[in-house]
Amino acid sequence: MSNEHHITPLRTYLIIAGSLLFLTGVTVWVSYIDLGSFNIILAMAVATLKATLVVLFFMHLLWDDKKNLVIFVMSLMFLGIFITFTLLDTGFRGGINPEVKTAIKSKASFYDNLPLTDTHGNPVESHEDHHEGEDDSHH
Amino acid sequence: MSHNSSSPDFLHHHFHDVDQQYQTSKFGMWAFILTEVLTFGGLFVAYTVYRSWYPEMFYDAHLLLDVQKGMLNTIVLISSSLTMALAIWAIQKKNKKLSLWMLVITWVLALGFLGIKYLEYSHKFEVGQLPGIFYSYMGPEVVNIDNPHIFFGIYFIMTGLHGLHVAIGMGLIAWLIYLTKKDKLHSEYYTPMETVGIFWHLVDLIWIYLFPLFYLIG
Known part of the structure; x- marks a missing residue:
């Protein structure tokens, strides 16, 4: 029945959203530092970390x-x-x-x-x- | 699972029980997400191929995009993902009023995203930074760029398809607002909200990649 569904605590959602906004700031900041070809690797690494947080917590895949x-x-x-x-x-x-x-x-x-x-x-x-x-x- | 002799009205007759119905719906949504990943995947492949062919052109052309508007849109979309998740959380906690508010805020943020996108697009239409044969912009920044019309072709198709998803998401969220208001969704049955939520987070997830790939080329 429905009440068996995992209910994510409110605190988790707020921490994940905060982390996503923080990582957005990080990715904009590092884009202004010239790291050569390492820029794209870093940008994709940060994007993938953000995507992982979205998939596991917002899309509930962690408990699904x-x-x-x-x-x-x-x-x-x-x-x-x-x-x-x-x-x-x-x-x-x-x-x-x-x-x-x-x-x-x-x-x-x-x-x-x-x-x-x-x-x-x-x-x-x-x-x-x-x-x-x-x-x-x-x- | 259900030991009740009478089945609830939201249980369709072709399912054994409420849990099977819920799991089947989510499985179907994830199968759809797979097709979405591959749809956008083809465009990401196009992006990767052309960027590997014209790295300097991509760098020079990306300077014509407005980083501040792109970042603002990232913040708007992440916030709307949070409010969508909280709408589901609220309905699980039997708080209909909060759930409705969160859905309305999500819808307004989606409208805000499209509004900012409209400002970006209208400027590009005005100066002729357009795909393929429609490209006409010859500003001082582009005199040394070889093929800026390729960059704008990929930019408009990828952000355009993403924008279409935002617009469809707004329609779905409006539908959720209606269902919740009519008490069709509640803590025992909120499957449409869960599946639309998964769709909405996918829209956020794709933008998470589009933002650095177009606005932040190092």
């Missing part, structure tokens, strides 16, 4: 029938296969077809010499004026 956990973990396994095997293809095309790494000059009106605009959509003569003091170094 374990078959629901099995279904969810299976969806992640298939997603992993999906990503891995696609990247095994796309990640190594460069050696065979070098041209895939060049710009895709599609029909985007971006390429049709449309009137240049600034960030507010107003037309401008050229972009040269805006380049003063701009840092061109990328991460």
